[in-house]
Amino acid sequence: MEKIKLIENSSELGAGTRGASLGVDAMKIASIKANSKYFTNYSIEILPDNNDLLFHDIQYTKAKRIDGVIENYELISKTVKQTFESGKFPIVLSGDHSCAGGTIAGIKAAYPDKRLGVIWIDAHADLHSPYTSPSGNIHGMPLATALNVDNLEHKIKDLSEELDSQWNRLKNMCGISPKLLPEDLVFVGVRDTEDPEDYYINKHNVKNLAVEHVRRNGVREVSEEILKYLKDCDMIYISFDVDSMDCDLVSYGTGTPVPNGLTEQEAGGLINNLLIDKRVNCFEIVEINPCLDNKQNKMAETAFRILESATAIIEKRG
16 A cells, blocks of 8 residues: 555646536545545545636636646646655546646656656547637647647637747646657547547547447457557556546536446456556546536546556556
C-alpha cells in the first residue's frame, strides 16, 4: 500500500456542465456503501481546485476559464512529478477531463527522455483547440495540449494575441512540447467526434478501437493488441473517462453521456489487463458527475469498483 499515492484533483473548470467536482466525493460515498476502507488505505493528496472561478464572468469564450486551467495544470503536473520522485504510483482522481493534460505534463516532467504512450478510454477524442472548438470548453482539448495541436486546417475561430499566449502556456507546460506523438496514442471507445477531430485522426492514422471491436475480440486480446501497438513506448498512461461506458447500461452520471458504450465488465477488464504491463505508470479516472446521475449514485459506484479492482492489480505487480 505504500507504493500507491492517490491524487484528488476536483477541478471542473474545463467542463460545460456543472457537477464533476463532486465525482471523487461520490466515489468516497460509494466506498462507504461497499464497506470498503479504500480511502483510508492509501495516502491521498487533495489539490486546491480553483472552482470558485465558476462564479466569475468568463473572460475567454473560445477557451473558457483557461487562466484557472493553467493554474491547475501547473499544480497537478508538479504533484505527479513529485509522486514519481518519491517512488510511488500516482492514481489521479479528477473532475473533468481537462485535468488529464496536466497529468501528462507531470509524467513527462518526471521522465523527459522517455517515450510516452497514452491509452485514452473515452467516448470523445478531446482533440479540439480554441481555434476549432464549437463550445470553448477545455475538457475537449487536453490531448491537443499534449500533442501540441492547433489544427489550423479546420480553424473556425481566430484568437486574440493574449488568448493565443495562454493557449501556448498550456501546450508548453513543463517546458516540453509535444509531450506525446500521435503514433503513441490509442483511443478505446471513441464514438462521438467532430470534423476537426476526424481530420486529425485520419491525417495521423490514430488508432481507434471501437466498442464493437472490444466486444467482438474480448478484453484480453484487445489489451494485448494495444500493448503490442505501443511496444516502442517506455511508459504508458491510462486515462479513463467514465463516459466511455454505456449510459443506458450504467447511468447518465457524466457530463456528456453517449449511447452504445462499454459495459462495466469490458471497461474494468480492459484496464486490469493493461495494468499488468509494468510500463503503465499512471492511471486516471475522470468525469463522474453525481448531479446528473439518473440512478442515484450508480456511476460513482461503478467507477469505484473499477478503481478498487485496478488498484489491486497495481499492488500485485510488486
